[in-house]
Amino acid sequence: MTAAQPIAIRPATVADAPALLAVFIRSITELAPPFYAPPQVTAWASALTAERALALITDHTTYVAVRTDVAGAHVVGFATFAEPDVFDMLYVDPDAVQQGVGRALAAVVEQHARTVGVRQLQATVSDCARLAFESFGFRHERPHTRILDGHEFSVTVMTLHLR
Ligand SMILES: CC(C)(COP(=O)(O)OP(=O)(O)OC[C@H]1O[C@@H](n2cnc3c(N)ncnc32)[C@H](O)[C@@H]1OP(=O)(O)O)[C@@H](O)C(=O)NCCC(=O)NCCS
Secondary structure (H helix, E strand, O other): OOOOOOEEEEEHHHHHHHHHHHHHHHHHHOOHHHHHOHHHHHHHHHOOOOOOOHHHHHOOOEEEEEEEOOOOEEEEEEEEEEEEEEEEEEEEEHHHOOOOHHHHHHHHHHHHHHHHOOOEEEEEEEEEHHHHHHHHHOEEEEEEEEEEOEEEEEEEEEEEOOO
16 A cells, blocks of 8 residues: 655635635545535535535635646645634545645635634534544534525534634
8 A cells, every 4th residue: 555645735726716616625525424414414415516616715814735747736725814713615536535734725825814814713613523633623602504406404603723
């Protein structure tokens, strides 16, 4: 077995929009089924369109994780910070999970939030990502129900105090 190639984190550009959409769909379709029912997974995976993926890059602060191998450079994850204080999205390609990609993206979002003066970072976290956010130091605030296309999702409102 060869070791995973190192990843680089950089700000997303508009050219990354199709890759963001692909990672979002693959991540939810393959990683969410143990936590949510099939209709919920379908509704969630349909929530991002090409237009909205582009808007994530133009309207928010979005970072991509890029891995380079013999086939070239590919986006394997992304994370988004939404003004004023929200860690809004974190998605990693199923082929790249549990290799530190999510943690590296979270660290960059946290650093960006500090830079713009955020004292307490907010996140509404899916059941699939709760352990990861706990390991990033986020604290549970309250359970919450998110409604997407008529489907209810149990999620957790979490916060991270930034020093
Ligand atoms: C949540 C997610 C972003 C984590 O990405 P990742 O690249 O696997 O995360 P990392 O490898 O950096 O792991 C970070 C921590 O998460 C935890 N973790 C990640 N996957 C886990 C799993 N399957 N089981 C248990 N813990 C897990 C570990 O505690 C790990 O800490 P460690 O390195 O000290 O062991 C990824 O699983 C994902 O995209 N999930 C589906 C989409 C989603 O729910 N996004 C969030 C929406 S709010």
